Amino acid sequence: MRHTLMILPCAAWVFASVLGGAASQNGKNATSVASSSATKESVDACALLTRAEIEAIQGERVEETKSTVQPGGGLFTTQCVFRTPTLSKSVSVTLTASDPAHPGALTARQLWEKQFHALESENDEKSAAEKNGKKGGPERESGKPRALSGLGEEAYWVASPFASALYVLKGELFLRVSVGSAGQESERMEKSKTLARTALKRVRPVQ
Numbered sequence: 001m002r003h004t005l006m007i008l009p010c011a012a013w014v015f016a017s018v019l020g021g022a023a024s025q026n027g028k029n030a031t032s033v034a035s036s037s038a039t040k041e042s043v044d045a046c047a048l049l050t051r052a053e054i055e056a057i058q059g060e061r062v063e064e065t066k067s068t069v070q071p072g073g074g075l076f077t078t079q080c081v082f083r084t085p086t087l088s089k090s091v092s093v094t095l096t097a098s099d100p101a102h103p104g105a106l107t108a109r110q111l112w113e114k115q116f117h118a119l120e121s122e123n124d125e126k127s128a129a130e131k132n133g134k135k136g137g138p139e140r141e142s143g144k145p146r147a148l149s150g151l152g153e154e155a156y157w158v159a160s161p162f163a164s165a166l167y168v169l170k171g172e173l174f175l176r177v178s179v180g181s182a183g184q185e186s187e188r189m190e191k192s193k194t195l196a197r198t199a200l201k202r203v204r205p206v207q
Contacts, residue, residue: 045078046093048080048199054084054091057179057191058089058091058179058191061084062082064083067080073105075107076097076098079093080094086182088181091177091178107172108174116145116154148193151166151193151200157192163178164178164188170203175203177195
């Protein structure tokens with residue numbers, strides 16, 4: 001599981017690399033983005049939370065909001081970073097949805113199933129942990145999804161010393177919320193849950 005979960009926090013970087021290579025193909029990338037405009041309107045991470053809501057949770061003003069939109073592989077991913085003066089308190093919100101304009105091998109929901117329900121991935125994680133001989137405690141549990149109730153259809157908390165994140169499934173899309181590395185894990189989890197509940201109210205079905 002640990003290996004596959006790395007895909008999600010790095011989705012923007014992966015898609016950016018793909019699009020970077022396509023940019024030299026005489027406008028093909030521009031055509032792809034244009035044909036996905038309807039999806040872009042429905043999937044906009046920066047429209048899910050306001051600066052005031054971030055500031056109320058983190059206790060610091062938002063200095064900058066940066067949006068990244070990347071279609072590719074049948075999925076459409078949009079990320080919004082709310083940067084605060086203390087970088088470890090910056091918040092990132094990522095929304096991944098199936099791209100109806102460019103169907104791929106996996107829908108967003110199928111990717112979710114693969115990430116969080118694949119028995120093979122769970123076995124890989126256990127084997128890797130046993131092989132590394134790590135002791136119990138926070139680092140031993142780092143990266144192991146913890147199921148949460150009361151959010152979307154399904155929700156998981158993935159702990160990390162650097163950037164813990166909350167993942168929430170809703171229909172054919174899923175949300176990722178990370179509130180940085182400042183504070184205790186329990187505090188970061190509650191903050192993420194609060195922001196996710198607010199964001200889910202604004203999520204619109206992908207057209």
